[in-house]
Amino acid sequence: MSFASRPTEEELHAYMDGELMEARRAAVAAYLRENPAEAVRLEAYRADGEAIARLFARVPQAPTRRRAPSWSRGRETWIRVAATVLVMVVTFAAGLTWYWRGHIDETVWARFGSEALAAHLALSTSDSLPRMNASLEDVAAFFSAKVNTPIRLEDPANPEFTLVGSKFLVGGKGRVAQLAFHNRAGVLVTMYFEPWPHKRDVPFRALTGQSNVRTIGWSDRELGCAVTGALPENELERIGNALYAGLVKS
Amino acid sequence: MQVLLALHSPRKVRWPGRSLIKVKAVLSFFAYQARVGPENHKMTSLGATPRVTAAEDTLSAAIVAEIPLLRRHAVSLLYNPADAEDLVQDCLETALAKQATLKDPLRVRPWMFAIINNLFRMRLRHGSRRPLAASIEQFADSLAAAAPPEDRAAALDIARAMGNLSLDQRQILLLISLDGYSYQDVAEILEVPIGTVMSRLARARARLRALIEGRDLRTVEE
Numbered sequence: 001m002s003f004a005s006r007p008t009e010e011e012l013h014a015y016m017d018g019e020l021m022e023a024r025r026a027a028v029a030a031y032l033r034e035n036p037a038e039a040v041r042l043e044a045y046r047a048d049g050e051a052i053a054r055l056f057a058r059v060p061q062a063p064t065r066r067r068a069p070s071w072s073r074g075r076e077t078w079i080r081v082a083a084t085v086l087v088m089v090v091t092f093a094a095g096l097t098w099y100w101r102g103h104i105d106e107t108v109w110a111r112f113g114s115e116a117l118a119a120h121l122a123l124s125t126s127d128s129l130p131r132m133n134a135s136l137e138d139v140a141a142f143f144s145a146k147v148n149t150p151i152r153l154e155d156p157a158n159p160e161f162t163l164v165g166s167k168f169l170v171g172g173k174g175r176v177a178q179l180a181f182h183n184r185a186g187v188l189v190t191m192y193f194e195p196w197p198h199k200r201d202v203p204f205r206a207l208t209g210q211s212n213v214r215t216i217g218w219s220d221r222e223l224g225c226a227v228t229g230a231l232p233e234n235e236l237e238r239i240g241n242a243l244y245a246g247l248v249k250s
Numbered sequence: 251m252q253v254l255l256a257l258h259s260p261r262k263v264r265w266p267g268r269s270l271i272k273v274k275a276v277l278s279f280f281a282y283q284a285r286v287g288p289e290n291h292k293m294t295s296l297g298a299t300p301r302v303t304a305a306e307d308t309l310s311a312a313i314v315a316e317i318p319l320l321r322r323h324a325v326s327l328l329y330n331p332a333d334a335e336d337l338v339q340d341c342l343e344t345a346l347a348k349q350a351t352l353k354d355p356l357r358v359r360p361w362m363f364a365i366i367n368n369l370f371r372m373r374l375r376h377g378s379r380r381p382l383a384a385s386i387e388q389f390a391d392s393l394a395a396a397a398p399p400e401d402r403a404a405a406l407d408i409a410r411a412m413g414n415l416s417l418d419q420r421q422i423l424l425l426i427s428l429d430g431y432s433y434q435d436v437a438e439i440l441e442v443p444i445g446t447v448m449s450r451l452a453r454a455r456a457r458l459r460a461l462i463e464g465r466d467l468r469t470v471e472e
Contacts, residue, residue: 010448013455017426019433045455048462049427051408056326056428058396061318 007031016042108197109217113207115171116192116226117215119178123165123188130165130180130188139166139177139193146195147222156246160184161239173197181243189229189239191247196224204237216240223248312358313345319359319429320366326424327370329389329413337373341366360431364439367421374417386413411461419454426451 007015007028014020015028032039123130136153144151155163165180176194183189202219207226209215216236217226227240320341324334344365352361390409397405412420425431425439433451437444 009452010445013452014433014448017433044459048408048455048458049423051404052412052423052427053430054401055393055397055405055408055412056322056424058393059322059325060331061322 012038012042013045016046105198105202109205109207111172112192112194112224112226113215113217115176115194116190116217116228117208117210117213119169119171119176119192120188120190120213120215120228121210123178123180123190130190131167132163132165133167134177136166139168139179142168142175142177143193143195143223149221151221151223152249153247154249156243158242158246161189161243179247183239187230189227189231189236189243191240191243192226192228194224196222198222204240206233220244220248309349309352309355309358310346312355313342313349313362316359316362317342320362323363323424323429324366324370326412326428327417327421329386337366337369340369344369360435360439363425363429363431364441367439368441370417370421386410389413407462408458411458414461415454415457418450419457422447422450423454423458 007024011020011024011028012032015025015032020028032042136155140151140153161181161183163179164182165178167178169176169178171194173194176192178193179191181189181191196219198219199222200219201221204216204218207215207217212230213228214231214233214236215226215228216233217224218240219225225240225244227236227243229236229239231239317338321334321338324337324341325331328334328337341362345362348365352358354361387410390406390413393409394402394406412423415423422436422440425436426433431439433444433447436447440447442450
């Protein structure tokens with residue numbers, strides 16, 4: 001076989017596939033007869049082709065589930081929906097909690113203010129002058145135990161006010177303490193203390209009043225405080241600040 | 251029913267027209283099934299659409315009837331059934347939308363193979379992922395597991411070797427050996443000259459054999 005008649009690789013494959021033009025078939029057939037190794041090589045290719053056909057004929061022609069094992073558009077959508085729902089639920093729950101906490105706070109403050117006012121009014125009559133029924137140490141020990149924080153009560157030694165009475169009372173939520181002061185003009189001012197249900201500190205706020213008697217309150221370090229007297233609220237706030245700072249040590 | 255499952259799978263509809271196309275495909279499929287029965291999904295001789303000619307039936311029904319073979323081709327090409335399902339559905343939608351471009355109604359199958367291969371090349375150009383080595387192994391194992399026990403080892407060799415070919419090489423071997431297309435059909439499907447088909451096929455076969463025998467022809471190939 002001359003070099004010129006030697007088939008190309010493409011012609012060999014075309015011959016094997018029955019695609020070679022008639023004019024070249026005889027030449028390729030002769031080449032393969034003279035080169036048995038080439039014939040074996042082509043036979044291996046043909047066998048591979050048949051193996052491919054057998055193997056991939058088994059590939060299912062029915063639809064398969066889409067992308068289930070991996071992250072997919074569908075799954076991402078579900079995650080997005082789930083995340084949205086979760087955010088909505090959390091937001092709603094937070095709003096509800098906020099609403100109810102505020103609602104509960106208002107109820108607690110209203111009750112606390114009413115009790116402080118009632119306790120103050122109870123000392124206003126001539127029959128019930130304030131007396132020192134409980135020492136400041138006893139009161140301090142009681143609240144220290146309640147709030148798990150050492151609290152020390154001292155006579156504020158404020159020249160404006162004189163401590164004239166102290167006692168334990170039973171309020172709507174248990175034991176409470178009341179301290180009574182007179183200012184220089186003899187006006188009665190009372191401080192009312194109660195273990196507070198929330199840890200959150202709350203600044204001064206007007207609670208209640210009757211006639212010219214007003215009650216303001218605040219909470220500090222799990223201690224609810226109210227100041228009541230026949231004075232304007234801003235004056236009560238000033239007095240409350242001064243007395244509390246001088247009275248309560250920790 | 252597999253057509254319906256394919257059409258109704260949870261996939262984003264990209265524009266409203268596609269929904270109409272899908273509805274039309276479903277109706278066509280019902281009409282087709284009523285006339286020729288489900289056994290018509292079996293592969294028959296190449297080039298011509300089996301039994302149902304365009305003159306006798308609607309073209310869309312003939313298109314739908316090609317889905318099983320397209321799916322087999324796509325799964326074999328991508329080594330990933332989920333990606334293949336997407337590709338087939340894209341092909342179906344494109345074919346139904348572009349029926350007017352089919353010049354010879356008797357050559358629905360090569361026309362659809364050309365569409366699916368076009369879509370496949372577009373995906374490659376736009377950076378769609380190639381099968382990972384792990385998924386090739388997994389798919390090869392599942393393919394070989396379906397072979398008779400005495401052929402299983404050889405089937406696994408072929409499956410792994412095919413998985414390690416380039417996509418171009420795997421594609422041409424599938425078109426010739428599995429789908430049985432002629433060189434001329436493959437040239438039309440891939441939109442390349444017939445000489446390119448012949449050289450690509452020769453290289454693919456050599457590379458496959460080298461992989462099976464454990465030789466490395468990568469330097470020769472590239």
